[in-house]
Amino acid sequence: MPEQISPQSATLRRWQDDFGWQGVDRLAYKQDATAPFLNVSRQTLFSHADLAGELRYFEVAAGGHTTLERHGHVHGVMVLRGHGRCLVGTQVDDIGELDLVTIPAWTWHQFRAATDAPLGFLCLVDSVRDRPVLPTPEDVAALRAHPQVAAFLES
Numbered sequence: 001m002p003e004q005i006s007p008q009s010a011t012l013r014r015w016q017d018d019f020g021w022q023g024v025d026r027l028a029y030k031q032d033a034t035a036p037f038l039n040v041s042r043q044t045l046f047s048h049a050d051l052a053g054e055l056r057y058f059e060v061a062a063g064g065h066t067t068l069e070r071h072g073h074v075h076g077v078m079v080l081r082g083h084g085r086c087l088v089g090t091q092v093d094d095i096g097e098l099d100l101v102t103i104p105a106w107t108w109h110q111f112r113a114a115t116d117a118p119l120g121f122l123c124l125v126d127s128v129r130d131r132p133v134l135p136t137p138e139d140v141a142a143l144r145a146h147p148q149v150a151a152f153l154e155s
Contacts, residue, residue, distance in 0.1 A: 013045075019059060019081060019120050021045060029058065029066070036134075039064030047127065054127045059120040060084065060113040068110040068140075068153070069132035073125055075103035077111075081120035084113040085152060090143065092152045095119075108135065108143060112155060 013022045020026060021043065029040035039061035046055040057080070060066060068087070077086075083096040087110045088103055095101065095111075101121075103109045113119035135143070144150040 019057065021057075037065060037067045040066055045122075051127060053124055056123045056125070057120065058111075058123055059118050060111055061118050062113055063115045064119075065112040066110055067132065067134070068108060069134055070106050070108045071130050071132045072105050073129040074105050075101075075109070076124040077101040077103065078122045079119065080122060082113060082117040084111060084119040085155070086111045087149060087152050090146045090149050092148045108139070110152075112152070 013024060015021055024043045024045060026041050026043055029037055029042050041059050043057045044054060045057055046053075058066065059081070077100065079095050079097055079099045079101075081097065083094070086093055086095050086101055087108065088101065089107045089109075093101075111119060111121065140153070144153065
C-alpha cells in the first residue's frame, strides 16, 4: 500500500499509473445517491486553506457520464485524457485531450465519455462553493427543445 500523504501538507505527490497520484484517494464521484451519473471517480489534488480554489481530477469510464447539473460557482475544466462530449448550456461540443471548457455560473452542464476510452479532466472550482442543483422535469423538457441537446441527452 502506498504511503498516505495529506494533500494539504505535501509538497510533492508523484503521478502514478492509471491517472492517480501518490497519497490521493480515488473516491466516488458523488456522496448523494440521488444524483444520476454513471462510472465516475474523483480525486482532490489541491485543497488548502490558503488557496481560494480547489483542483480536482475526475475520470469518467468509457460510456459513462457526469451528473446533469448547475450551480452558482464557475468551473474551469482541462481534458487530460481521452475524448467525449460536453454540454454547457445548450451548446454540445466534442472534447479531447488538452481542450479547455469554461462553465459559467448557473449553466446546465454534463460530460460524457466516448465508448472506447475513459475521459479524464481537471476541474478548478472555488474552495467554498454551493451545492449542485439537479434539473426538474420542466428543465429537462426545455433543454430537450434544442435538437442537439436532446440527441446528447439520449446518447
